[in-house]
Amino acid sequence: MEGLSPQLRDLLKRFDQGQKLALARAISIVENERDGFQALLHAVLARGLRSERLGITGPPGAGKSSLVAELANHYRAQGDEVGVVAVDPSSPYSGGALLGDRIRMNDLATDPGIFIRSMATRGSLGGLATTTKEVIDLMDGFGFPRVMVETVGVGQTELEVTSATDTVVVVLVPESGDGVQAMKAGLMEIADVFVVNKADRPGADRLLKELRMAIHLRAGEAMKDIPAHHGVDMGAAVREGAPGKKPRRWEKPEGWQIPVLATEAHSGKGVTELADAVEAHRAHLLASGELEVRRRKRAEIRVRDVVSRELRRVAWRAVAGEELARGLDRITEGAATPYSLAQRFVEGILGGGGPKRGTP
Amino acid sequence: MTDERKIRVLVAKPGLDGHDRGAKVIASSFRDAGFEVIYTGLHQTPEMIVNAAIQEDVDVVAMSILSGAHMTLFPRVKDLLREAGADHILLTGGGIIPEDDAKALEEQGIGKLFGPGTPTSAAVAYIKEWFETQGERV
Ligand SMILES: Nc1nc2c(ncn2[C@@H]2O[C@H](COP(=O)(O)OP(=O)(O)OP(=O)(O)O)[C@@H](O)[C@H]2O)c(=O)[nH]1
Ligand SMILES: [Mg+2]
Numbered sequence: 001m002e003g004l005s006p007q008l009r010d011l012l013k014r015f016d017q018g019q020k021l022a023l024a025r026a027i028s029i030v031e032n033e034r035d036g037f038q039a040l041l042h043a044v045l046a047r048g049l050r051s052e053r054l055g056i057t058g059p060p061g062a063g064k065s066s067l068v069a070e071l072a073n074h075y076r077a078q079g080d081e082v083g084v085v086a087v088d089p090s091s092p093y094s095g096g097a098l099l100g101d102r103i104r105m106n107d108l109a110t111d112p113g114i115f116i117r118s119m120a121t122r123g124s125l126g127g128l129a130t131t132t133k134e135v136i137d138l139m140d141g142f143g144f145p146r147v148m149v150e151t152v153g154v155g156q157t158e159l160e161v162t163s164a165t166d167t168v169v170v171v172l173v174p175e176s177g178d179g180v181q182a183m184k185a186g187l188m189e190i191a192d193v194f195v196v197n198k199a200d201r202p203g204a205d206r207l208l209k210e211l212r213m214a215i216h217l218r219a220g221e222a223m224k225d226i227p228a229h230h231g232v233d234m235g236a237a238v239r240e241g242a243p244g245k246k247p248r249r250w251e252k253p254e255g256w257q258i259p260v261l262a263t264e265a266h267s268g269k270g271v272t273e274l275a276d277a278v279e280a281h282r283a284h285l286l287a288s289g290e291l292e293v294r295r296r297k298r299a300e301i302r303v304r305d306v307v308s309r310e311l312r313r314v315a316w317r318a319v320a321g322e323e324l325a326r327g328l329d330r331i332t333e334g335a336a337t338p339y340s341l342a343q344r345f346v347e348g349i350l351g352g353g354g355p356k357r358g359t360p
Numbered sequence: 361m362t363d364e365r366k367i368r369v370l371v372a373k374p375g376l377d378g379h380d381r382g383a384k385v386i387a388s389s390f391r392d393a394g395f396e397v398i399y400t401g402l403h404q405t406p407e408m409i410v411n412a413a414i415q416e417d418v419d420v421v422a423m424s425i426l427s428g429a430h431m432t433l434f435p436r437v438k439d440l441l442r443e444a445g446a447d448h449i450l451l452t453g454g455g456i457i458p459e460d461d462a463k464a465l466e467e468q469g470i471g472k473l474f475g476p477g478t479p480t481s482a483a484v485a486y487i488k489e490w491f492e493t494q495g496e497r498v
Contacts, residue, residue: 007498021445024417025498032365034496095366096391102412103401109408115415120396122366 004043008036012043015142020115023142027117030134038306041134044141051083051140051147054278055162057190058171063197064150065104066265067171067274072108074275075146081113083139085149087132087161090120097121101150115144129160130305136164162190164298166291167281169193169274172211174203179210188218191258193277199262199270211260256284318349367491368396368418372409374437375427378402383424386454389480390422395487406433410440413449419494420487423453430457434470448497450490454478 004012011029014022026044030037054071056064065086072082086101097120108114117139119132132149139147151161162168170191172182175198182188194215196208259277263270285291327344330336371387373380380402387399398416400408413421421441425433430453438451454474457465462473471490474483 011498020414024415028417029498090396091391094392094394096394097396098387098391099396099398100401102398106401106404106408109400110405110411116412117415118398120366 002036002039004039005036008040012040015044018143023115023138024117026138027135030138031119031131033131041137044138047141049137049140051144052282053136053140053165053167054146054148055151055165055168056148056171057151057153057162057168058195058197059173059176060152062171062173062176063263063265064152064171065101067169067195067197067263067271068101068148068150069105069108070265070268070271071148071275071278072105072114073268074271076108076111076113080145081143082115083142083144083147084114084116085119085132085135085139085147086116087119087121087149087151089152090122095122115139115142130302130309132161133164133302133305159190160301163301166285166294167192167278169195169278171195171197172207173198174201174207176207179207179212179214182211183214183218188215188258192256192281193274194258194260195263195270195274196260197263197265200264200267204262208260208262215258215260255288256281256290315345315349319345365491366396367394367420367487368398368416369420369422369487370398370400370409370413370416370418372400372404372412372421372423373402374404374406374409374423374433375425375429376403377427380424382426382455386422386424386480386483390484390487393484393488395484406436406440409437410444410446413441414444414446418449419491420450420452422483422487423451423455425453425455425457428456430455430465430473431461434465434473435468438468438470448494450487452483452487454483 008029011022011025015026026040028034029040056068058064068084068086072084075082084105086099088097088099088101090097099118099120101118102109102116105114105116108116117135119135122131132151136147136149149161149165168190170182170187170193172187172194173196176182182194187194194211196204196211198204199208259280261270261274261277263274265271282291285294323345327336327341331338331341369390371383371390373383383399387397390397398412398418400412404412409421409423421437423433423437434451434453441447441449441451450471452471452473454476456476457473459475462475465473472486
């Protein structure tokens, strides 16, 4: 691993002292992939990571930020400091972004135990998900016992980002459609906890019922009353929320039964139950050994990501603009194809000396 | 991979005025200019603004003030930024600010202030120009 520059060493020292400015700067350095950012991440990760990580995802306007704020309040009341990463899309036209998640988190704005960072997706060459995960790691390494990440939608990127968390909460609202759509969209696969937010609105009960039904259908009737595995009662939190009534749950392969909860984020209703469900999921991850499995998987994904990113970086540095332009001329003339040109570049890169001169 | 540096701007709406149409217009034209804009909504105190500016590691704080409190709010935010070790951040803004006041504030180290009716493109150009003169920070 390359060493840290004197400036980055100084930054790391301030980071270790708990200076927020240093964390903020470190995030920018990673986000912009400045020189030495990998060495910086190495230094931070080398001491180990220990935050409890929560991913919150769902359609635009579902109330994700409001829920994050309520959960943060909940954790602060318990004495835990909280880091929040809020990701919003960049405009594909201007490359700019309007990051508005802090609007819902104003109550937390001057709490020194909360650190909120807004990120734009930036549409870089497949780098967003990795960068976001690296920012989560920085918050973790800074020492927040809890880190939450908010992402919009359930695209590939969100899927990847949520893979960097221990527990994924998928937030839906009565307007999001029915439970079958949720199944089709693959939400069952990524959700550890389902939330129907805006439960004060008409249609919430219907969506709750449909989601529970969908989960139930997937599990099959026979699995309904399977006892808690590994000595942990995973459904306890949920049952407390609805005394006497046993919610139907679908069992994920690793033995977790996805709870479906109702919340009203703007008033805070249902947030304690949500926090309890997250806690129960974590207990399940720990007891089942699944946390270790996820962490190992996470490390593997990171190694693959970083290798790909490095190779891409080296490759595109080697493919000089002029060389590319000349090759494109030949393609337009019909003297080459994208494949022959690409092949020549790849050979040149693997040969070490950059692309060879001459005709593709 | 991202060789072009993104300009990050906090658009802040301090004070008690009841609407933020102007601030929203500015925020979206900054976005259209390619800036990453952090918008935090109405009723921001100077402490909230500075806290957000630090966490978001912005290059610029742009405040929109229509209430007439600019002579206290701009210096207050400037002081807090200084105290927090974030004096590298450009503090600029706009609103109903008489020319003499703007001049007095500029003498206190506050950036250019834009009066009503100034096209947002002027603020965009000003920020871009200022940013060009800034080196890489660590
Ligand atoms: N009626 C009702 N409104 C809510 C509830 N929760 C949030 N809202 C409102 O829904 C709107 C969107 O809330 P946000 O928390 O910003 O939603 P979000 O999912 O973070 O939105 P994006 O980040 O823009 O995708 C706000 O106006 C909230 O006040 C709720 O439980 N009931
Ligand atoms: Mg949001």
